[in-house]
Amino acid sequence: MIQPILHYPDSRLRTVAKEVKAVDNGIKTLVKDMFETMYAEDGIGLAATQIDQHLQVVVIDVPDSQDDYRLLLKNRQSDEDKKTNRQRHPLCFINPKITTTDGHEKHVEGCLSVPGFQAEVERSNQITVEALNEQGEMFTLHASNLLAVCIQHELDHLKGILFVDHLSKLKQQRLLEKTKKAIKG
Numbered sequence: 223m224i225q226p227i228l229h230y231p232d233s234r235l236r237t238v239a240k241e242v243k244a245v246d247n248g249i250k251t252l253v254k255d256m257f258e259t260m261y262a263e264d265g266i267g268l269a270a271t272q273i274d275q276h277l278q279v280v281v282i283d284v285p286d287s288q289d290d291y292r293l294l295l296k297n298r299q300s301d302e303d304k305k306t307n308r309q310r311h312p313l314c315f316i317n318p319k320i321t322t323t324d325g326h327e328k329h330v331e332g333c334l335s336v337p338g339f340q341a342e343v344e345r346s347n348q349i350t351v352e353a354l355n356e357q358g359e360m361f362t363l364h365a366s367n368l369l370a371v372c373i374q375h376e377l378d379h380l381k382g383i384l385f386v387d388h389l390s391k392l393k394q395q396r397l398l399e400k401t402k403k404a405i406k407g
């Protein structure tokens with residue numbers, strides 16, 4: 223079932239997610255709901271935190287190329303001509319931990335919890351992540367570029383951190399003012 227997404231500056235987005243004790247049917251339903259919600263919103267990643275479920279669960283589906291990603295960001299902002307026919311590469315991370323990081327990369331990020339806003343953030347360019355999949359099996363993944371960026375963005379959500387927290391105080395202040403105005407209408 224598609225779930226409502228919390229929007230910045232909702233304080234529930236600041237909750238630190240708890241470890242999943244067992245990958246049971248409840249978790250499997252959560253994972254299914256998260257994929258449905260992410261695809262419905264044309265996102266490339268979603269953390270359980272964003273649908274007000276404070277467990278360490280993340281789903282990701284990163285486009286094949288940076289060009290596809292740019293198109294996706296553009297379409298999300300204009301909300302027209304959504305490309306839904308892209309190849310799917312679903313990944314699920316339960317209790318994920320980043321074990322190695324290397325290099326730096328600046329990337330334009332967006333977030334379903336901060337609609338209509340994008341900004342460049344610097345992150346590690348290559349990472350190793352360990353997690354359980356939706357079958358409860360442990361796996362290790364080496365990721366680089368956009369996938370590495372996306373994993374770091376989603377794991378931040380589980381700690382109550384948003385990508386906008388990485389921006390300068392001035393940029394954060396401007397975003398907050400813009401968001402407050404939008405809420406007031």
Ligand code: NI
Pocket residue numbers: 332333334335375376379
């Ligand atoms: Ni996000």
